[in-house]
Amino acid sequence: MFLFEKIGKYFLSFLEELGSIFLLLWKSFLWFFTPPYKLKRIFEQMEFVGVKSSTLILLTGLFTGMVLALQTHNGVAKFGAEGFVGAIVGLSMSRELGPVLTALMVTARVVSSMAAELGTMRVTEQIDALYTLATDPIKYLIVPRITAGLLMVPLLTIFCNAAGYLGGYFVGVKLLGINETVFIRNTLDLVELSDLFNGITKAVVFGLVITLIGCYKGFYTKGGAAGVGRATTQAVVLASITVIIFDYFLTALMF
Amino acid sequence: MIEIIDIHKSFKTQKVLNGVNLLVEKGAITVIIGGSGSGKTVFLRHLIGLVKPDQGKILINDNDITSLDDRELNKVRERFGMVFQNAALFDSMTVEDNVGFYLNEHTNLEKESIRDRVSLSLKQVGLDNTQKKYPSQLSGGMKKRVGIARALIMKPDIILYDEPTTGLDPITTDVIDNLILKTTNDIGATAVVVSHGINEIFKIADKIAMLYKGQIIAEGNPDQIRASDNQILQQFITGRAEGPVS
Numbered sequence: 001m002f003l004f005e006k007i008g009k010y011f012l013s014f015l016e017e018l019g020s021i022f023l024l025l026w027k028s029f030l031w032f033f034t035p036p037y038k039l040k041r042i043f044e045q046m047e048f049v050g051v052k053s054s055t056l057i058l059l060t061g062l063f064t065g066m067v068l069a070l071q072t073h074n075g076v077a078k079f080g081a082e083g084f085v086g087a088i089v090g091l092s093m094s095r096e097l098g099p100v101l102t103a104l105m106v107t108a109r110v111v112s113s114m115a116a117e118l119g120t121m122r123v124t125e126q127i128d129a130l131y132t133l134a135t136d137p138i139k140y141l142i143v144p145r146i147t148a149g150l151l152m153v154p155l156l157t158i159f160c161n162a163a164g165y166l167g168g169y170f171v172g173v174k175l176l177g178i179n180e181t182v183f184i185r186n187t188l189d190l191v192e193l194s195d196l197f198n199g200i201t202k203a204v205v206f207g208l209v210i211t212l213i214g215c216y217k218g219f220y221t222k223g224g225a226a227g228v229g230r231a232t233t234q235a236v237v238l239a240s241i242t243v244i245i246f247d248y249f250l251t252a253l254m255f
Numbered sequence: 256m257i258e259i260i261d262i263h264k265s266f267k268t269q270k271v272l273n274g275v276n277l278l279v280e281k282g283a284i285t286v287i288i289g290g291s292g293s294g295k296t297v298f299l300r301h302l303i304g305l306v307k308p309d310q311g312k313i314l315i316n317d318n319d320i321t322s323l324d325d326r327e328l329n330k331v332r333e334r335f336g337m338v339f340q341n342a343a344l345f346d347s348m349t350v351e352d353n354v355g356f357y358l359n360e361h362t363n364l365e366k367e368s369i370r371d372r373v374s375l376s377l378k379q380v381g382l383d384n385t386q387k388k389y390p391s392q393l394s395g396g397m398k399k400r401v402g403i404a405r406a407l408i409m410k411p412d413i414i415l416y417d418e419p420t421t422g423l424d425p426i427t428t429d430v431i432d433n434l435i436l437k438t439t440n441d442i443g444a445t446a447v448v449v450s451h452g453i454n455e456i457f458k459i460a461d462k463i464a465m466l467y468k469g470q471i472i473a474e475g476n477p478d479q480i481r482a483s484d485n486q487i488l489q490q491f492i493t494g495r496a497e498g499p500v501s
Contacts, residue, residue: 120346121345124341124343124346125339125340125341125343126343126344126345126346128300128305128339128343129337129339129343129344129345131303131304131305131329131332132303132305132332132335132336132337132406133332133356133357133360133405133409134329134330134332134333134357134360134361135329135356135357135360135361136325136326136329140360
């Protein structure tokens, strides 16, 4: 009986949390369309989420492309299929690794920071202070962050893909000596525009979900410094695992 | 005028307010006293809609704010200023941006004009020339004064102070008390102050109300409070360990 009670309790608290997340999303959606529109704050967040993550994403994409080329070459060389290394790198990056790795890196750098910042604002009453200054904190703090995630994660994904192709090209053609024409022709033949497009669609969903989770965990932080630490950890863990789970279902739907 | 009618509030199983009734007169300073954990801050937060009661009404000029939605509440809040216990300054902003926040967000005033108003507001609290500092560079007393300047710039009809002098030295406490008196008189605002400081209470209050176990157990002007025969109130204002409150 005790076990069932415990399972029921967890299930109810899960549903409650899910409901709160959707409610926050809905309120953010409504506030997004409510004037006045302060674009400055959205641009500030876009810079934080996008521009300031670009070096990290460049390195992630570049080295992922490089290692993919290296590993694939080791495998397919036995069958004399080195010419397909570029295509395999291109497909892997566009469909999976570009959006997933970008989302995970943005989670590590940005979502953690969002949860910690909003959590600190909550426990030091700065969020309450916003209410008392007749400013809705969802419009002021959360709408710009989610909007920035929605716009910048797809852009970073494109950047990550490009860096990955370059890394693959460099290792495949320059280091391993694969014929350049074959490498490029096979890549262009096998990687279709829909692969790129579907990968970017995934990135849009990831961008929304991870920033929403970071904002949610930070915004509803309770319990001082320990609470902020807990919220930050939970935000990163939940956002990362959600990316992995959503990736499967989105792939099943799209490809 | 603020009329609080039969406010009840619980957090999970803990009953914090248990039928609070109080009348806050217009233009007067009402001080809420009570022991730590007696629900004073929760009560204060009800007045500005930061907490919704489980039951009861809060009438501000006969308008019940407990039934308003977020957007309507924001309209009402434009008439309020609130000074938090730990000032609650935005730590990513300078003093100037903190104090000018309301004007930047809710008016179309020119930057220059906002800067002048901020400077004036900071002068009122004796803190000119701190505009470019960040909250982390200020002392506790200075933070509270910036918090007061941030609330005053809205020219509010009602100002709420949550333990404005807790943790400050006696001189700074007196400075803040004088500031509360002066600014409330200057703009003719209604003030509700939550406080522990006995000297402060009798210095600034037009009316004192004591909150105990979720209810107002005594209220009146300072003379009436001094003369009250309520044992709990007397123990509190004389600061004795022995008495009905242990």
